[in-house]
Amino acid sequence: MELQLGLALPSSPTKVFDLNYYGSEPKEEEISDTWYPSSYQDINQINNKKRSFGRALESGTADRAVPRTLPLLLWNNPPDEEDDSKDLENHSSFTVDENGGDGDGAVGWPPLNSWRHKRLCHDNDPTENGYACGARGPNSTYVKVQMEGVAIARKVDLSLHHSFQTLTETLLDMFGRWLLETGQKNSNEYKLAYQDNEGDWLLTRGVSWRTFIRSVQRLKLLKSSD
Amino acid sequence: MQRMGYSFPEDVLEHVFSFIQSDRDRNAISTVCKSWYEIERWSRRRVFIGNCYAISPRMVIRRFPDVRSVELKGKPHFADFNLVPDGWGGYVAPWITAMVAGYPWLEEIRLKRMVITDESLELISKSFKNFKVLVLSSCEGFSTKGLAAIAANCRNLRELDLQESEVEDLSGHWLSLFPENYTSLVSLNIACLGCEVSFSALERLVSTCPNLRTLRLNRTVPLDKLANLLRRAPQLVELGTGAFSFELTPDVFSNLSGAFTGCKELKSLSGFWDVVPGCLPAVYPICSRLTSLNLSYATIRSPDLIKLVSQCQNLQRLWVLDYIEDAGLDVLAASCKDLRELRVFPSDPFGPEPNVSLTEQGLVSVSEGCPKLQSVLYFCRQMCNGALVTIARNRPNMTTFRLCIIEPQTPDYLTLQPLDAGFGAIVQHCKDLRRLSLSGLLTDRVFEYIGTYAKNLEMLSVAFAGDSDIGLHHVLSGCQNLRKLEIRDCPFGDKALLANAAKLETMRSLWMSSCSVSYGACKLLGQKMLRLNVEVIDERGPPDSRPESSPVEKLYVCRTVAGPRCDMPDFVWRMGEDSALRLS
Numbered sequence: 001m002e003l004q005l006g007l008a009l010p011s012s013p014t015k016v017f018d019l020n021y022y023g024s025e026p027k028e029e030e031i032s033d034t035w036y037p038s039s040y041q042d043i044n045q046i047n048n049k050k051r052s053f054g055r056a057l058e059s060g061t062a063d064r065a066v067p068r069t070l071p072l073l074l075w076n077n078p079p080d081e082e083d084d085s086k087d088l089e090n091h092s093s094f095t096v097d098e099n100g101g102d103g104d105g106a107v108g109w110p111p112l113n114s115w116r117h118k119r120l121c122h123d124n125d126p127t128e129n130g131y132a133c134g135a136r137g138p139n140s141t142y143v144k145v146q147m148e149g150v151a152i153a154r155k156v157d158l159s160l161h162h163s164f165q166t167l168t169e170t171l172l173d174m175f176g177r178w179l180l181e182t183g184q185k186n187s188n189e190y191k192l193a194y195q196d197n198e199g200d201w202l203l204t205r206g207v208s209w210r211t212f213i214r215s216v217q218r219l220k221l222l223k224s225s226d
Numbered sequence: 227m228q229r230m231g232y233s234f235p236e237d238v239l240e241h242v243f244s245f246i247q248s249d250r251d252r253n254a255i256s257t258v259c260k261s262w263y264e265i266e267r268w269s270r271r272r273v274f275i276g277n278c279y280a281i282s283p284r285m286v287i288r289r290f291p292d293v294r295s296v297e298l299k300g301k302p303h304f305a306d307f308n309l310v311p312d313g314w315g316g317y318v319a320p321w322i323t324a325m326v327a328g329y330p331w332l333e334e335i336r337l338k339r340m341v342i343t344d345e346s347l348e349l350i351s352k353s354f355k356n357f358k359v360l361v362l363s364s365c366e367g368f369s370t371k372g373l374a375a376i377a378a379n380c381r382n383l384r385e386l387d388l389q390e391s392e393v394e395d396l397s398g399h400w401l402s403l404f405p406e407n408y409t410s411l412v413s414l415n416i417a418c419l420g421c422e423v424s425f426s427a428l429e430r431l432v433s434t435c436p437n438l439r440t441l442r443l444n445r446t447v448p449l450d451k452l453a454n455l456l457r458r459a460p461q462l463v464e465l466g467t468g469a470f471s472f473e474l475t476p477d478v479f480s481n482l483s484g485a486f487t488g489c490k491e492l493k494s495l496s497g498f499w500d501v502v503p504g505c506l507p508a509v510y511p512i513c514s515r516l517t518s519l520n521l522s523y524a525t526i527r528s529p530d531l532i533k534l535v536s537q538c539q540n541l542q543r544l545w546v547l548d549y550i551e552d553a554g555l556d557v558l559a560a561s562c563k564d565l566r567e568l569r570v571f572p573s574d575p576f577g578p579e580p581n582v583s584l585t586e587q588g589l590v591s592v593s594e595g596c597p598k599l600q601s602v603l604y605f606c607r608q609m610c611n612g613a614l615v616t617i618a619r620n621r622p623n624m625t626t627f628r629l630c631i632i633e634p635q636t637p638d639y640l641t642l643q644p645l646d647a648g649f650g651a652i653v654q655h656c657k658d659l660r661r662l663s664l665s666g667l668l669t670d671r672v673f674e675y676i677g678t679y680a681k682n683l684e685m686l687s688v689a690f691a692g693d694s695d696i697g698l699h700h701v702l703s704g705c706q707n708l709r710k711l712e713i714r715d716c717p718f719g720d721k722a723l724l725a726n727a728a729k730l731e732t733m734r735s736l737w738m739s740s741c742s743v744s745y746g747a748c749k750l751l752g753q754k755m756l757r758l759n760v761e762v763i764d765e766r767g768p769p770d771s772r773p774e775s776s777p778v779e780k781l782y783v784c785r786t787v788a789g790p791r792c793d794m795p796d797f798v799w800r801m802g803e804d805s806a807l808r809l810s
Binding site: 018019020106107108109110111112113114115116119144153154155199 | 304306307308309311312313364390392418420522523571572575605630632634663687689714715720721724725727747750751754
């Protein structure tokens with residue numbers, strides 16, 4: 001059975017439901033289908049009594065305006081020019097840094113869970129990279145931030161900051177919603193603590209930015225009244 | 227034939243059903259007829275929910291009113307690698323609340339990649355009178371305070387397993403809260419805890435629990451104290467040591483060695499934190515009994531590893547660092563003919579140069595020498611098609627094959643060609659392959675092979691691979707048993723996704739990050755596929771603020787009958803009928 005990345009006719013439920021149908025006239029790309037599982041059909045028939053794909057298609061066109069501007073559905077570019085479309089605001093590139101190492105790798109690669117990361121960094125020389133390893137991977141400038149009294153932690157990108165002031169402001173912004181609830185917006189009401197690469201919690205007051213950035217593993221915002 | 231169903235009284239049918247444990251079989255039974263559906267649902271005792279958002283607690287409890295064991299999974303697998311931002315979800319609290327009301331006789335809770343609070347732990351400890359098993363695998367959100375509640379209130383706890391969870395360590399005192407004459411513990415895994423637990427409490431617990439068979443200690447338990455514990459629990463089957471380094475005087479050494487020898491049932495060893503080679507001979511006496519050995523945190527070198535492994539002739543599972551090197555794997559292949567599972571982890575994954583002599587050759591050796599090898603996880607720095615073909619031919623019984631060539635898009639080091647042919651051979655020869663992770667330089671061709679041959683594949687992980695949507699299309703249209711597909715940094719866009727939209731309803735989940743899927747396509751998918759939960763995760767701000775053609779950061783699609791979830795953070799947008807509105 002040939003599969004066309006094009007029209008899915010509502011009258012033949014055995015065809016694949018193809019959302020590319022909407023709003024465009026795709027170039028018909030014929031891809032020979034290797035197999036169309038019959039169990040697939042059964043699922044469609046058992047579960048889709050009321051909402052068969054064909055009817056969904058029909059009801060879709062009848063009830064609401066078909067999304068008009070879906071330019072990516074127009075397959076005007078032949079496949080080998082598709083690379084050009086990669087330079088959209090896609091901030092994670094497909095071309096990998098050939099130089100490797102040096103903290104330039106992709107997030108979460110190689111795929112080792114945080115447990116192994118921690119163990120590795122503990123055992124390797126912690127000063128090998130520009131910033132110490134540990135609670136954050138060696139290729140990451142993100143550290144976990146917790147605010148006292150708030151269950152959900154966030155992450156902040158330390159490479160964007162060069163002073164405690166901007167960092168604290170950013171953090172307070174991040175937790176803005178909870179601050180509003182408790183009626184505190186003033187940055188003076190909170191102090192910032194961090195956990196260093198030896199596991200100790202320290203206040204940032206009196207610590208130089210340089211010392212801080214080299215050893216920080218995670219952050220905590222504490223209420224000043226403590 | 228129709229008559230037969232009615233001729234059995236319900237009790238008889240229920241008794242028959244009690245022999246059927248597998249979920250799939252039970253699901254099949256429940257579709258036979260209405261009365262079988264009813265009998266089955268009242269007699270189902272165990273529920274596994276692979277995605278906690280696929281169904282609501284209320285629906286589960288309504289259908290299965292007398293469940294005793296619940297297993298839930300939350301975050302996508304790629305959360306393990308920091309690809310899912312904190313606060314994404316996976317909160318178990320609503321489930322706990324519902325189960326407290328609906329399943330007062332609940333005995334077992336198993337969670338994976340979920341967020342659980344101390345309050346929930348306390349609620350569990352106080353609400354379920356018969357509570358027996360708590361397994362928290364890769365979970366977070368709780369502290370030792372929650373553990374204290376469990377220890378203090380659960381009268382008949384059999385299993386407490388904190389497998390790789392992130393626990394806020396406030397103090398090790400919680401262990402002392404187990405009552406004085408506690409006898410019920412069978413399994414205790416606290417290996418992930420950072421702080422020191424009360425050793426006397428540990429000793430007491432081990433002494434009073436005669437059925438304790440699994441004990442996984444954390445790093446802070448020193449080696450010289452291990453002997454005390456072992457002597458009190460000679461029935462142990464699985465042990466995770468604490469730190470394995472100590473100035474072992476002859477006395478301490480023989481004491482420890484004797485204690486190990488005394489554990490006649492010991493089959494599984496793990497731990498070995500901070501191991502010093504000189505301490506290893508203490509376990510030599512029991513090596514021949516071992517079936518499972520986890521040395522993946524042991525930074526010892528090849529010669530010491532070889533000495534150890536060569537004595538473990540009955541080994542079935544080995545997890546080890548790449549310090550074992552090709553030479554060590556040769557020895558493994560020669561000595562351990564019963565090996566079923568091998569995992570080799572990288573000791574220095576971020577270094578630019580290889581630090582050990584571990585290549586594709588080690589894996590080839592093991593595939594040749596170990597006829598029962600069926601599960602592989604292998605990190606290395608070079609691979610060639612020839613090796614993969616050899617491995618495939620050697621081991622057609624492979625069911626899990628996860629290869630991670632450390633540098634993305636690394637070609638065959640001999641020919642500089644893509645590794646399509648090699649992985650193609652794997653899927654062609656290994657007809658029972660259920661799980662596959664790809665790496666190295668790969669074109670759309672490899673996906674054509676996968677779609678054509680990998681008919682039993684259930685989970686596929688892809689990174690930095692492929693050329694175009696054709697690749698994704700091959701997988702989605704060809705792999706009929708596919709349940710989980712996770713993709714990162716691949717040039718897959720809208721076409722294949724939209725053309726195979728219906729396929730997504732037959733799968734548990736799809737993850738695509740740093741690909742070329744547009745916001746417009748995500749919206750369309752969410753609007754048309756009402757039984758899918760289509761989520762865009764984007765920390766750059768609302769997708770509306772960018773053009774429709776702009777690719778999203780991350781896309782996570784799950785099938786669901788529960789409708790939209792109401793715990794989404796501000797960097798997650800659900801694509802649906804009113805995707806402009808956010809449900810908060």
